[in-house]
Amino acid sequence: MSVFVILGLLVCIEAQGSSALTLVIVKKGGDVLLEVINADGLKDFSFVEWNFKRTAILVRFSPGRDPVVSPGYTGRLEFPVKNYSVNLKNLQHTDSGVYTARVFGFKGEQTLAKYMVIVRDPVSPVDLTVDSVSNSSDSCKVTVTCRTQDSHISSTFRCDTQTCSQEGGEQSKVTTSGASLQVYLDLNGSIICNHSNQVSWAKDIKMTEKFCPQHADSESLSPGISVCLVKTVVFSVGLIIMVSAVITVHLMEKLKKKK
Incomplete structure (x- = not known):
């Protein structure tokens, strides 16, 4: 639902505004840089002003003077560069909305930048969590559930002596809070539960070899031990060939002496 609300707001704002709108999604408590890109060419103007929802004033810049910050934003604004850009700190949900930078002069006003901050x-x-494990002689089946505060998905995985694969159940869903919840296998055969949105992520991992002894036995032989076995075989064959060559040369020397 929140996605449709955002899209609706963007459509309405674009229809009313005269400049491009930049969408920025920020984690609660984080900062956002509201940047003015083309400010070097400003001439003969009275002041530049940042507004929130077109009514609340954040700061006003006048030529040759220090920025004047509104009381409601004291301590929350920084000015990292001298081009009328502002850094707004410690954002809360009430800070979601449209921020507009406008320049005012003798010829009226002009929009310099516009941001939709969410x-x-x-x-x-x-x-x-592992709900159940079913083992047979050559494979095993593991059923898991991935849970968050407001949602969950369950899925089943099957492992044999060679590989693991996702056999059934849910792989992903969008939670009621608009985040993505996924459960999948990584390249090492571990089961991953991942919860993420545009600003953060969290995950939990279960190792399949803890529940599937067949797969664990195959993993234990690969790749380290298998490489070691190959080296041992090559070394043994080489040693046998070398010893055989020495014995052959020694026998030939004896035959020559007898003749």
């Missing part, structure tokens, strides 16, 4: 909560932690 403040999002970080995702909650996840918990990956």
Whole structure:
């Protein structure tokens, strides 16, 4: 639902505004840089002003004077560069909305920059639990559940002596808070539960070899031990060939002496 609300706001804002809108999603408590790109060419103007929702004034810049910060934003604004850009700190949900930089002069006003800022909560932690394990002589089946505060998904994985694969259940879903919840296998065969949105992520991991002894046995032989076995075989064959060559030369020397 939140995605449709955001898209609706963007459509309305674009229809009313005269400059491009930049969407920025920020984690709650984080900072956002509201940047003015083309400010070097400004001439003969009275002041530059940043507004929130077109009514609340953040700061006003006048030529040759220090920035004047509104009381409601004292201690929350920084000016990292001298081009009328501002850094707004410690954002809360009430700071979500449209921020506009406008220049005022004798010829009226002009929009310099416009940002749609959305403040999002970080995702909650996840918990990956193993619900059941079914073993046979050549494979095993593991059913897991990945849980967050407001959602969960369950999935089944099957492992044999060579590989593991996702056999059934859910792989991903969008939670009620608009985050993504996924459960999948990584390249090492571990089961990953991942909870993420645009500003944060959390994950929990389970190792398949803890539940699937067949797969663990195959993993234990590869790649380190298998490489070691190959080296041992090559070394042994080489040693046998060398010893055989020495014995052959020694026998030939004896035959020559007898003749």
